Amino acid sequence: MKYNTDVIFSKILDRYIGIEYGTKLRSIRFVRPGKQRMEKKTHDATNELERYFDGEAIDFSLDVDISYLSPFEQKVLMETRKIKYGKTITYSELAEKIGSRAVRAVGNALGKNPIPIIIPCHRVVAKKGIGGYSEGIDIKTRLLELEQVNANNL
DNA sequence: GACGATAGCCCTT
DNA sequence: AAGGGCTATCGTC
Numbered sequence: 001m002k003y004n005t006d007v008i009f010s011k012i013l014d015r016y017i018g019i020e021y022g023t024k025l026r027s028i029r030f031v032r033p034g035k036q037r038m039e040k041k042t043h044d045a046t047n048e049l050e051r052y053f054d055g056e057a058i059d060f061s062l063d064v065d066i067s068y069l070s071p072f073e074q075k076v077l078m079e080t081r082k083i084k085y086g087k088t089i090t091y092s093e094l095a096e097k098i099g100s101r102a103v104r105a106v107g108n109a110l111g112k113n114p115i116p117i118i119i120p121c122h123r124v125v126a127k128k129g130i131g132g133y134s135e136g137i138d139i140k141t142r143l144l145e146l147e148q149v150n151a152n153n154l
Numbered sequence: 155g156a157c158g159a160t161a162g163c164c165c166t167t
Numbered sequence: 168a169a170g171g172g173c174t175a176t177c178g179t180c
Contacts, residue, residue: 072178091160095177102177107159109178124159132159140159157179165172 006046007039010053012146013139019046024065027114030135045118052117055150057085060118069112072100076109083123086151088144090127107132117143 003026006019016031021043028049031037041047045062052058064081066074075098083089089097095106110121111134122143125131133140 070179095160100177101175103160104158104176105160105178108157109159111159121159126159127161130159134159137159155180158177161175163173166170167168 004042006041006043007037008041008046008050008053009033009037009039010049012053012142015139017049019043019049021045022065024063025115025118026065028116028118030116030139049117053146055146057147057150059085062118064115064119066114066119069114070109072102072105073109073112076106077113077119077121080110080113080121080124081119083120086147088123088125091124091131092127094124123147 001022003020003022008017010017013030014033016033016037018029018031020026020029025045041050045060048058048060048062066077069077076094079094079097091106092103095101095103100106110124111132113119113121116122116135122133122140130137130140
């Protein structure tokens, strides 16, 4: 399988976003700004992400490739995709939805999410507190703030 | 076996 | 009221 990569810059996150795709979406990566990069926008996902960062309350509906993950991890991520824009659920609620009590395993699975934002793992929070985020809590916080602002504008 | 992006309970200030 | 220790829980590695 051969993959292509798009690149955009997110001002709100202060990160370059790399979008890797084949026939399906493969991964999204956050890259700290440093060296200047050429933006490249060819895939639908790239366009949708730009609209997302511009504050549009968009629901992503793109095909995603997570077949190489474990069944449990896939379950967790599929369930995570159902969380609507501007909403959050807790790790334990998510575990319950997939019929498990492995609350912490859910956290681990989310940490392996290859396609953040589009699989909105930032919308899964701890019962008390925000929980973790592999790209850094500040990123998670900004994403949630962005969504809260725009969800209120409905 | 140990370790988590947890949660709940029970203590101590 | 807030924070620390203890432990139940269970999927990965």
